Amino acid sequence: MSFASTAQARINQAAMRLFAEKGGNQINVSELAQAAGVARGTIYNNGVEPDRLFEEVVAGLASEMHARIALASQDIADPAIAVANGIRHFVRRAHEDPVWGRFILRFAFSSNLLRTMFESQPSVDLMKGLKAGRFQFQPDQASSVLAMIGGTGVAAMLLVLDGHKTWREAGSNAAELVLRALGLEAAEARAIAANDLPPLPES
Amino acid sequence: MSFASTAQARINQAAMRLFAEKGGNQINVSELAQAAGVARGTIYNNGVEPDRLFEEVVAGLASEMHARIALASQDIADPAIAVANGIRHFVRRAHEDPVWGRFILRFAFSSNLLRTMFESQPSVDLMKGLKAGRFQFQPDQASSVLAMIGGTGVAAMLLVLDGHKTWREAGSNAAELVLRALGLEAAEARAIAANDLPPLPES
DNA sequence: CAGAAATTGAACACTACTGTTCATTCCGAG
């Protein structure tokens, strides 16, 4: 094959859409074939095992996004900016790829792997910021803070996907609120959350 | 029948559990019968229409919780306390009824009706608090603030259901962080979030 | 343009679930 764009990619993309629409983690192979614009036999030819498809989709999505977010964070000195940008990257991407966004919304709170994706980078930034005195919270509240960041981010994605807000507004508002919860002054939180958001690096 | 506890109730409870486990919104009638400890015929006897079962479960759950939360809020003068208690009621209930909690987690961000349930009361309290100068945010940020409250609450429920925190900790932390995001002083936010939580009124 | 590789779609035999019916229990209220 030339490269990973033909059947495999289309099948994966279609699977993501179907999972997002139906909510379950099992899939109808005939439907998948039709959604991917591909013959039923092709699904099997490509070594797709329906039972594991969900996990594969989640794993692929999670590792890709995780890598890109980590790249985006590595050159940012201020943990407050890193956290704010992380949230906004998710929100913007939901806008740019609604299928991806809907998939996340559906499974954010039921797939552990997915949760790892959007909590592992914030976890690092959070601890950095706590030690540096940039954030104010008790160390034993860390998991609650992480949960708030994740929950707020996902909720902001929903606002965008439902057309209630632009990705800029939803992303900046979410980031601002999180930074305030972390103890930043309202004015500074607002300023950081409104910065230009650099493009998300390719992994 | 004596009263509404026999088949209907068990079927509904089992349906909630299955929906929460499987994620989809369609159900296998044979499986439902088995999970409810009831014969397959009984499902049909009780006028259950499999296609509408999901909506019925959601609607019942949403209206019940909505009514109880509204009751709990009506006598609370300080919007900050109302918001904090609302979040904590959800978190505690997830602890007391894990099936209910898992159901909410699964569908919080994909069922509009469910979202209404945990955003309508906060919406009222939020506006009250904004007008009273108790909360600091721009009026056009209201929907983002609501989203943050919902997202943070749901994420706190997850912490409890996964056994990472007690309901008291997760609930208080979530409430505290939300109040801080709303502009309250850290000390006051902490105090309000740690108050004794009254029982949730019966509807 | 020829050969290799991938894709197609029809065909196979199975299994599982569907909605619905109904004679047979079961069990609680009078």
Next chain:
DNA sequence: CTCGGAATGAACAGTAGTGTTCAATTTCTG
């Protein structure tokens, strides 16, 4: 203790999905 409504579970025919195979065709590649 007996009567009646509720629950049972087996039976039915029909639909739809399953995994798998394979000759024919299309589409790349060298």
